Amino acid sequence: MAEWLYEAGIGECRAALVQNGRIVEAQIERDGEGPRVGAxxxxxxxxxxxxxxxxxxxxxxxxxxxxxxxxxxxxxxxxxxxxxxxxxxxxxxxxxxxxxxTEAPLGEGPDLRARVAMSGLLVVDLGPTGPDRLEELGWSELIDRVRVGHWPFSGGALWVDTTPAMTLIDIDGEGDALALSKAGATAAVEVIRCCDIGGSIAIDFPSLPGRAGRHAIDALIDALLPQPFERTAINGFGLMQIIRRRSRPSLIEQVRFDPVATDAALLLRQAERAVGAGLLRLVARPAVADHIRAHPDWIAELQRRTGRPSEVVADTDVKGVGHAQ
The missing domain is CATH 2.40.50 (OB fold (Dihydrolipoamide Acetyltransferase, E2P))
Structure with a gap:
């Protein structure tokens, strides 16, 4: 049974649609991203x-x-x-x-928790204590894949990049071109859905020699990608363009174009779950440390949730997210 896992983190809320033990959709909502759709x-x-x-x-x-x-x-x-x-x-x-x-009354619009509830599926609210269900399902690995843009699948891999014009998905691999294209199409749809990629999307397939193969991939995309969307047929160079509604940033845009906020959110998440007593030290590279310090309400909330005094330490030798202990 599909269900949403929702986590009201510090500075960032997270939601994951889980089906058959896998995250099939992932969304985040950060403090300060601006007015929501519907506000x-x-x-x-x-x-x-x-x-x-x-x-x-x-x-x-x-x-x-x-x-x-x-x-x-x-x-x-x-x-x-x-x-x-x-x-x-x-x-x-x-x-x-x-x-x-509009003449509607003023309002903030539905937040992430409200939007996932609109699906009609069960929403499970997660807390910082007990089993870390998001991490068990690979949340950190998912963020790393988004950050790097490399998505392996059986027989090949996708390279995903976002430009001002469109999101580009390149299917890379060896072997039979049609089999690789089918596996790549399935993986590409999974990434589009998982990261809520909207706007213009270009998929670069291996060159297929005949129309029958290209038609088969067209039909596969139609069967797998949820509506609404528009697409072109694969051309002779292996390119397909897909257009989807774009009403908010994709997970790729949020993670890649604000790496400091991404690492700060992950570090605060780690700090919430740190085991121990006494002073809780968050050690991060200077940009991340400065970002957290610029939000004293985050530090106050961390202290409230953990019951521990907290200190944010900048360390130029730290790479990536940092650590909390």
């Missing part, structure tokens, strides 16, 4: 035009793009908007959130 926010029009800009009445006054603003609405006017796509971080640039005008 209704007050704002002020700061730039008019075909695609206008509204400054949101939130800390830092983030902006959102908004289309369809009537010419009669002047710059400086107060608006109420609903977020339809979260702000996105990309390599080399960031994209502001998208919004639309």
């Amino acid at each position: 209704v926010v007050a704002g002020r029009l700061v730039e008019a035009g075909k695609v206008a800009l509204v400054a949101l009445d939130l800390p830092g006054q983030p902006v959102a793009t908004i289309a369809g603003v009537a010419q009669s609405i002047s710059v400086g006017s107060s608006l109420t908007v609903e977020i339809t796509r979260m702000a996105l971080r990309e390599r080399g640039r960031d994209k502001p959130a998208r919004a639309r005008m």
